[in-house]
Amino acid sequence: MADLKETEANQVSAEVHVKEQTPDRKEKAPKPKKRTGQQAGALRTRAAKSVPQASSSKAVASPKVQTARKIYSEKERAQKLGEIEKQIGRGESIKAAVQKAGISEQTYYQWKKAAGQTTQSDGLKDLVKLEEENARLKKLLADRLRKENAELRKKLGLA
Template sequence: MADLKQTETNQAPGEVPAQTPDVKQKAPKPTKRTRQQKGAVRTSAAKSGQQATSPKAGASPTPRTARKIYSEKERAQKLGEIEKQIGRGASIKAAVQKAGISQQTYSQWKKAAGQTTPSEELKGLVKLEEENTRLKNLLADRLRKENADLKKKLGLA
C-alpha cells in the first residue's frame, strides 16, 4: 500500500495513474438518447403483453379488460341505457362507466348510429313532404269553413 501512495504522489498532475488488476473499473456512462429514441421505454413485461407493475397501475379505478365486440343490437341497447341515465341527470362519464364501455367507444357508437344512408334520408324527406301537404290542405279547409261562417253571420253571402 505504501508503494501505491508513493507512486501516486510522484506522478505529475497531468499523468494518469497506471491501473492495477485488483482495482475495479467504473461502468461506462450511458449515452444520451436521440430524439427518435426518446419516448416510453418498454419493459420486458410490456413486451410480453403483461401489464407492468408501477405505482400508478394500482391507482387506476377500473382494471383493463379484454376487448369485446358488440353486435348492433347490443350497441343500440347500451346506447339506449346511457341516454336514459343521462336523461335522469347522470353525467356522461358515470353513465358510460355503468354501461361498461369507454367514453371514446360511446362517442363512436353514437356517431355511427346517427349516420343514415342517402336512401333512408330521401324516404324520410318524402314522408315529411306528404305530411306537410296533408296538413296544409287540412288548414285550408278549416279556414274556408271559418270564412264561410263569418260571411253568413255578417250577411255578406
C-alpha cells in the first residue's frame, strides 16, 4: 500500500513537473525590425551589385541601379536651381533641365519650395531692418529741425 501511495505521488509530481516545463500558451517568434532608409538603401545597392551583368550579345534591358544619395549644400542647391532656371528660360522643358542637372523632378520642386520660403523670411528680415532705419532717420531729422527752428527764433528775437 505504501508502494502505491509513493507511485501515485511520483506520478503526480511528474505531471506537475511536466506542466511547469511546457507553457500553456505558445510563445510568438520576435517580429523582424523594420529597416531604416539607409539600411534598406544599402541592401538595394548590394543586391544591385551582386546581379550578374548580361552579356553584350543579349539585348536585355536591365533595371536601373539606384545610386547612393548625395547630400547637397545650400550653395550647391542654389547653383543647381539657377542652372535649371536658365535652361527653362531658354525654352527647355523642366524634365529635361532637371535630368541634365542630375536630380529628380521631385527634388527640384522640394528645393524650389524651400528656397522660396527662405527668400520670404529674408524679405521679412530686410523689411524689419528698413523700418528700424527709417525710425532712426526720422528721429535724427526731427532733432535737426528742432535745432534749426530754435536758431531761427533766436535770430528773429521771438524766443
